[in-house]
Amino acid sequence: MSLVNTKEMFKKAYAGGYAVGAFNVNNMEIVQGITEAAAELKAPVILQASAGARKYATHTYLVKLVESAVIEHPDIPIVLHLDHGPSFEVCKDCIDGGFTSVMFDGSSKSYEENVEETRKVVEYAHKYNVTVEAELGKLAGIEDAVNVDADKAQFTDPGEVQDFVTRTGVDSLAIAIGTSHGAYKFKPGQNPQLRFDILKEVSDRLPGFPIVLHGASSVPQEFVRMVNEFGGKMPDAIGIPEEMLREAASMAVCKINVDSDLRLAMTGSVRKHMAEHPDHFDPRQYLGDARDAIKTLVEHKINTVLGCAGKA
Ligand code: G3H
Numbered sequence: 176m177s178l179v180n181t182k183e184m185f186k187k188a189y190a191g192g193y194a195v196g197a198f199n200v201n202n203m204e205i206v207q208g209i210t211e212a213a214a215e216l217k218a219p220v221i222l223q224a225s226a227g228a229r230k231y232a233t234h235t236y237l238v239k240l241v242e243s244a245v246i247e248h249p250d251i252p253i254v255l256h257l258d259h260g261p262s263f264e265v266c267k268d269c270i271d272g273g274f275t276s277v278m279f280d281g282s283s284k285s286y287e288e289n290v291e292e293t294r295k296v297v298e299y300a301h302k303y304n305v306t307v308e309a310e311l312g313k314l315a316g317i318e319d320a321v322n323v324d325a326d327k328a329q330f331t332d333p334g335e336v337q338d339f340v341t342r343t344g345v346d347s348l349a350i351a352i353g354t355s356h357g358a359y360k361f362k363p364g365q366n367p368q369l370r371f372d373i374l375k376e377v378s379d380r381l382p383g384f385p386i387v388l389h390g391a392s393s394v395p396q397e398f399v400r401m402v403n404e405f406g407g408k409m410p411d412a413i414g415i416p417e418e419m420l421r422e423a424a425s426m427a428v429c430k431i432n433v434d435s436d437l438r439l440a441m442t443g444s445v446r447k448h449m450a451e452h453p454d455h456f457d458p459r460q461y462l463g464d465a466r467d468a469i470k471t472l473v474e475h476k477i478n479t480v481l482g483c484a485g486k487a
């Protein structure tokens with residue numbers, strides 16, 4: 176199987192009441208850990224690269240790493256997706272350079288600018304069979320989202336989604352329902368909440384249309400403890416409860432974005448390895464542990480959060 180776009184993947188996910196994991200990739204061990212887990216569980220998977228990842232690893236290395244995973248694991252569908260594409264030019268670069276899906280993130284622009292630029296990306300991408308994700312609303316830290324009416328603007332306005340999707344021709348839509356990027360999504364003692372009412376209203380207005388959830392790391396406490404135990408400092412790192420993600424996956428959410436959890440797994444296991452083996456200086460030893468931790472984490476997500484095992 177070669178790289179695929181998200182079209183069929185999302186159609187099946189929507190119908191089956193599960194979501195596909197979209198994992199951020201920055202180097203070889205991350206690509207390997209994720210795809211080994213997906214292949215063993217026969218799960219579809221999305222590997223996504225941010226602008227930062229392209230700067231760090233370079234476009235060519237990322238594409239070749241992902242193409243290598245496709246060769247190693249021919250039995251599962253793999254998407255290579257641009258995460259948070261900041262402009263038409265970056266999206267075009269990725270479309271021309273082998274990506275099968277791109278996100279144009281116009282969430283910081285005015286509604287009309289977002290429509291206009293997303294439409295332009297869609298027009299170009301569809302010529303090359305590349306699918307496009309866009310974003311409406313802005314992800315916010317939970318402190319911006321709790322009981323403060325004035326901050327409602329941060330959440331996606333369900334009243335806008337039909338017009339946006341019709342005018343842009345976009346293939347999937349990221350919405351803001353209370354998730355946020357990073358490892359500090361809620362304050363200690365705060366009751367984590369997502370606006371499932373907004374998700375429901377969006378899906379009622381867009382029947383059968385795939386929705387994307389960004390900022391969806393669950394911040395596993397075992398890795399937070401590991402980081403802190405072995406010299407790190409990440410007090411009060413809190414993520415989205417897994418049962419909420421599972422609930423979203425059973426609704427219209429077809430793509431769940433995870434980056435912070437991979438960072439935590441990698442950092443925790445490298446810290447632990449270094450602390451326990453002060454004599455080791457072969458990177459394959461500690462990066463091997465990091466790769467194993469990522470694989471275990473992704474297996475857990477596929478089995479207990481995404482529900483996409485056996486759906487390849
Ligand atoms: O949503 C953002 C992702 O976590 C990517 O982060 O831009 O630091 O690669 P990054």
Ligand code: 13P
Nearest residue numbers: 357389390391392434435
């Ligand atoms: P997390 O920071 O919750 O992992 O979100 C990642 C993400 O949304 C990438 O686009």
Ligand code: ZN
Nearest residue numbers: 356389390432
């Ligand atoms: Zn994101």
